[in-house]
Amino acid sequence: MNFQKKTIVYGFGITGQSIISYLLKKNNKLIVIDNKKLSEDQKSFFKNNNIEYSENENEINDLSIIEQCFVSPGVDLRKSFFQECIKKKIPIRNDTFFLNQIDRKKTKLIGITGTNGKTTFCSLLASILSFNDLKSIAVGNIGIPILNILTTQNKFDYIVVELSSYQIEVLDKMTVFDYGVILNIEPDHLDRYDSFIDYKNAKLKLANHSKTILHDKESAVVNDHANAFPIDPKDFHIEEIKTDFFTFKKQNKIYRIDTPYLKGVHNVKNIMYLLKLLEIMNCNISFEKVRNFFRNQKGIPHRFEYLSIDNNYIFINDSKATNLASTKSALNSLNGKIHLLFGGDLKNQPLDGIENFFNEKLISLNLYGKDAVIIKDYLLNKKIKFDMKCFVSLEAILESIKKIVKKDEIILLSPGCASQDMFMNYQDRGNQFVEVCKKIFKCS
Structure with missing residues (x-):
């Protein structure tokens, strides 16, 4: 009789639940770890699917039975449990691991990170591509689990993945994005990282997983990358920023973009980064189409x-x-x-x-x-x-x-x-x- 090792899913939030659902279909034997108390319906679900559940990782004494461990984005990998997994060479993964199953001949991957603005940027990028008949979706840290797109029959031209520093930490070596974007890096999550430098280095690792990397010239310096595009906001040549529009200068010509629903200097910067990325991607989206898109584009809930x-x-x-x-x-x-x-x-x-x-x-x-x-x-x-x-x-x-x-x-x-x-x-x-x-x- 063959012994089947078990897979740990650490975290029972939206991402964890999507991983559990997917792995059950692949007949994985699962152990789920989370500090939440289960509802009666959840207990029944776990029992009916022969899933073990623990509120404390220290209850798992024998790591020899563990094949791999999937973690949700907010889980702290400094825990002694994960350090033991690393010592025993047990792979620690997150849902980005499943991006490797996408047909890359038909679909391009774009990875987006940064301390601020990444949710807005991801949403705008996926929307403007779709607006121009390039079927696209934003997934990941933006709130839509990556596995949602693998369990549907939908095919996409572009998949835009919002990545937190936690997710980048455990990117699989085979996961490579066609385009990576590092918008900015400011002090954050210093309860999770020992220093700002550690947090910054976690973000910068996206460059190692990107064929082309677009990055902020000041706060997110990328060295030794064959296809890097450093961006300096001064090069945007912003002429005027008003409540519901802004203008910029390019090749001695003034361009105007109306933004009735996307207000604020930070949104202007997001839009200019977006235009630069579209130029690098060579999507053949005209400026008039860009103007039409932003004239009607709503803002992101909870973001200014x-x-x-x-x-x-x-x-x-x-x-x-x-x-x-x-x-x-x-x-x-x-x-x-x-x-x-x-x-x-x-x-x-x-x-x-x-x-x-x-x-x-x-x-x-x-x-x-x-x-x-x-x-x-x-x-x-x-x-x-x-x-x-x-x-x-x-x-x-x-x-x-x-x-x-x-x-x-x-x-x-x-x-x-x-x-x-x-x-x-x-x-x-x-x-x-x-x-x-x-x-x-x-x-x-």
Whole structure:
């Protein structure tokens, strides 16, 4: 009788569930590890499919029975369990491993990473390609599991994969993207990495898995790559940025792109990166088609998203701003008077210099979450001059803002921190912000 080794799936979120579903069809024997308590339906599913379940990896004493280990994006590979797996040469993989099964003669892969802007960039890239009859989809860290496209009969010209540093860490050596893009690298996830250099190096590894790499010239320097395109935003020659359009100069000609739904300096930068990538890809998409696309393209939920709540004030949901650099970009993109909702879990981000984010545009700084007091104490030591208070909830903040906000002022949720101290994720945080705004400002 042949002994069949088992596969570990570490993490029972959206990605983990897609991996489990796929491996069951391949008759893999599975052990699932997650610290969540199972519902009765989940227990029945595991029992009916002969899946072992553990809330603690240390309960697995015999690694000789393990063939491979699949991890979800947020799992910390510094755990002693994974170090033991590495010692015993047990492959540690994630769902990017299955990209190797795609027919590369028919489909090109594009890998996108960066600290900020990658979700917007991936969504825009897949959408503009599809808009021009090149069937495309954005998957990965953007929220759609990679395995979703392998279990359908759909064929794509391009698959755009949003990659976190965690996913890049365990890319299979056979996984190679036709095009890789590193948008920017700023301090983030310093609760997961021992230093910013370690985090940066994890991002830069995408270049080793890309035939062609487009990268930010300053923050994401790639060395020794045969087909690298360093990008300097100064080379975009932006002439003018207005609320709903911007212009740039190329070969002594001025071009205009209308962006009624994609506001902010950071979105202008995303669009210019996108144009450069399309040029490198030689997609034969005319500038007029680009203009038509952006004229009607909606923004991304929770990413500098303008809300229709009360015409007297401007509401912006930027819950996707999970690090300080992203909040800085949001503030730099606005010209009005701002009431900022800021806070959560800093993830060990250094606060040095954040007082410079908050200039004369800021009317009130409204802090909440796990590290609110740490942020407040730091700023008090810097002798800041604007109104600053700590609150226990978004509702308490918005009740306070309602008493002082004036017509045409901006109410901005751009937390600069992770969300899990108070919310399920950044989407939950953004959704709650929207609902509380509607409730307090009595609009539907």
